[in-house]
Amino acid sequence: CGIAAAGGPGPWSELGMVTAKEAAAAAMDASKYVRYTPEQVEALERLYYECPKPSSLRRQQLVRDCPVLANVDPKQIKVWFQNRRCREKQRKESSRLQVLNRKLTAMNKLLMEENDRLQKQVSQLVYENGYYRQQTHSAGLATTDTSCESVVTSGGQQNLAAPPPQAQPRDASPAGLMSIAEETLTEFLSKATGTAVEWVQMPGMKPGPDSIGIIAISHGCAGVAARACGLVGMEPAKVAEILKDRPLWLRDCRSMEVVNVLPAGNNGTIELLYMQLYAPTTLAPARDFWLLRYTSILDDGSLVVCERSLSSKQGGPSMPLVQPFIRGEMLPSGFLIRPSDGGGSVIHIVDHMDLEPWSVPEVVRPLYESSAMVAQKMSMAALRCLRQVAHEDTHSVITGWGRQPAALRALSQKLTRGFNEALNGLADDGWSVIESDGVDDVCISVNSSPSKVINCNSTFNNGLPIVSTSVLCAKASMLLQDVSPPALLRFMREQRSQWADSNLDAFFASAMKPNFCNLPMSRLGGFSGQVILPLAHTFDPEEFLEVIKLGNANNYQDALLHRDLFLLQMYNGLDENTVGSCSELIFAPIDASFSDDSPLLPSGFRIIPINSPLDTSSPKCTLDLASTLEVGTPRSRINGSGPRNSACTSSKAVMTIAFQFAFESHLQDSVAAMARQYMRSIIASVQRIALALSSSRLVPAVGEMSNTPASPEAATLSRWICQSYRFHFGDELIKSADGSSCETGLKDLWHHASAILCCSLKALPVFTFANQSGLDMLETTLVALQDITLEKLFDDQGRKNLCAELPGVMEQGFACIPGGLCVSGLGRPVSYEKALAWKVLDDDSGAHCICFMFVNWSFV
DSSP states (O other), rough: HHHHTOSSSSHHHHHHHHHHHHHHHHHHHHHHHHOOHHHHHHHHHHHHHSSSOHHHHHHHHHHHHHHHTTHHHHHHHHHHHHHHHHHHHHHHHHHHHHHHHHHHHHHHHHHHHHHHEEEEEEEEHHHHHHHHHHHHHHHHHHOOOSHHHHHHHHHHHHHHHSOOOOOOBBSSSSSHHHHHHHHHHHHHHHHHHHHSSSSEEEEOOSSSSSSSSSEEEESSSEEEEEEEEEESSSSSHHHHHHOOOOOHHOOTTTEEEEEEEETTTTEEEEEEEEEEEESSTTOOOEEEEEEEEEEEEEETTOOEEEEEOOOOBBBSSOOOOTTTTOOEESSEEEEEEEEEETEEEEEEEEEEOOGGGGGGGHHHHHHHHOOHIIIIIIHHHHHHHHHHHHHHHHHHBBBBBBBBBBHHHHHHOOOOOOHHHHHOOOOOOOOEEEOOOSSTTTEEEEOOHHHOOOTTTTTTTTOOOOOOEEEEEEEEEEEEEOOOHHHHHHHHHHGGGOOOOHHHHHHHHTTOOOOOOOOOOTTTHHHHSSEEEEEOOOTTTTEEEEEEEETTOOOOOOOOOSOOOOEEEEEEOOTTTTTTTOOOEEEEEEOOOTTTTTOOOEEEEEEEESSSSSSSSSSTTOOOGGGGGGGSOOTTTGGGGGGSSSTOOEEEEEEEEEEEEEOOGGGHHHHHHHHHHHHHHHHHHHHHHHHHHHHOOOOOSSTOOOTTTHHHHHHHHHHHHHHHHHHHSSSSSSSGGSSOHHHHHHHHHTTTEEEEEEEEESOOOOOOEHHHHHHHHHHHOOOTGGBBBBBHHHHHHHHHHHHHHHHHHHHSSSSEEEEEEEOTTTHHHHHHHHEEEEEEETTSEOOOEEEEEESEEEOO
């Protein structure tokens, strides 16, 4: 016992050793909670802002460089960075939730106001219904009673019901203009927050925290009208400044001139404006407006800007008509801006116009009678611009190879404005029409004004001399029927070789002498087609700005022109379910500098639907809310299935094409003949593509099968794919594969996360079917899918792996291909974790095709 007590082996000594270990561990645990000095925190914070997640070597270097951290364990420094990142994440999440809460609170208040307005409108309609019923009943009694008293009484009622005489026109004095302004303010407020106009919700515009706002269009009122309510994170004064600058956000606005300014009460102003709007197509003339704009502050602190046209009805100063513009009428419209409780502003926008539809051909008259078109082009465009500017003010974002979003937005606006200018061909801009060749399908205009020529011949980086003395524009419009505008332009964007002549493009671009574009991604070489280099997209996800590289674009032996041609391209209007929206594909050659003030000669296409089936302003068509449950996404719904095939949905659209070319004046006749011939070839190609899209809708698959995502053949194919996968791998491809509904299985297959592609069993295998993920990976459409062969899909190593595994697929029925790289239809590399291949068997156990599934793919 004494020996054990002296430290020999025994249970107590073991207990003593355990206690010592626990004490040491407790001491180490206590050392984890270190109280850092301010100097140590400053050093750690300085490194955190440089590198929030430093490596072990970087942390060791920090200890060596900062003596104040010499006594801190490196593990403790690692824990500090973990905690710091966690606190930063929590702070950002808390900030995001606070912003979302403020948005929801303000949106809830806005919806409650909208609900109150709707209740007032319902009450008014009930009152009017009762009144008209009483009048109808009284009129019936007066008709059946033939006594003299009845006749006299009826006549007296008719005299009492006579409309009051119209107010006399006011003069052009300040008092007369103030009277017009106050009347305009009252009428505008009754439309913005009252029941003067019967508003119906814009189809597809569901309000919410992430939506652009509450969008409504008029029903049953004179002219066309739209109303938008939204939240913007800017002060009311700045919002009013942006909205009053209409050319900043309204791309159809050619000019807006302030003719006179008069002071008014409440620190307000009365302005006389002259505004011109471009025509969206060659089939209609441009519009102009002579306006009075009244800016004032209401008693509740709201800022209001209201406008209306000045005409003989209202009085005031007159403006003579300007040729070739058609004078439109703006009924009381404007902006009501109120400060929001959570910061920012609540905005009510009303656009109410009479666009004089009698002045345009009947085929495009629906464009000028559509309230949805006004909502898209004016009301929603204003809200989008405000949200984008607010986003740029609060987020420091650098996109598009070092460019600020405002610079990219300016480039996009420059493309649209240049396209509109060439399309309208106004004499004020220097355009003149040259004689036709006897066929009026293509119009040729020439601009030789010094400003136009100087802009197009600005000296480039290498000091090339000015060579072009004129600009020529060839333009035409055509009617499209039963074809989806977004699908058509998507195909033309991705398959440029199907309609464009690369040699002519390079020839006309050489007149401006654009050199090899010095862009960060211009090192991509050896490509004989086109490569789309994404530049940016605006705050509106429906618009993209990109650079197109055309490899081997010309065969001309011009040392001043490099073999590759670059185009700056804008592409918008992607959503097929958007009502009243046009689709545009506009591009222009760019020079070597690609500066913000680079000269641009935009050309391109614009497609405007002229009888949207979802436009509720037309009483003949109703909105089918179940249309969003169709099989497939908007990309796949180009087949016109569902509600588009109803009696009231014979879709029509107007496509307007305009191409600009710089040339030397002595070559005008030959260039005009070449441009006219080129334009006609483009029209023929577009007609051929549109016919293919409208008739077959989708490329036929193997044999006689057409893999329309909503067709019985496609449902059968999806069933074969799932059954074969279960047979070969012993597992279910989709959860609903064992169900009896083919449509459900097709829908699940179409939305499967992995890219699923079907390849034909031919000597040169081509793809015949792909789900949405497969189309995204290939960057193509169902129409152009057969242009991609199996050999083009894989890189060299992928082709080797495929050759090694393909015999196993044919013999065993399935194989697993290791991960690697493949190439999209536009030449971009795509990585994938693995690829599964299996033989698809039909109902007779015959080999129908081979199916590939690429798991966890992403662009490199």
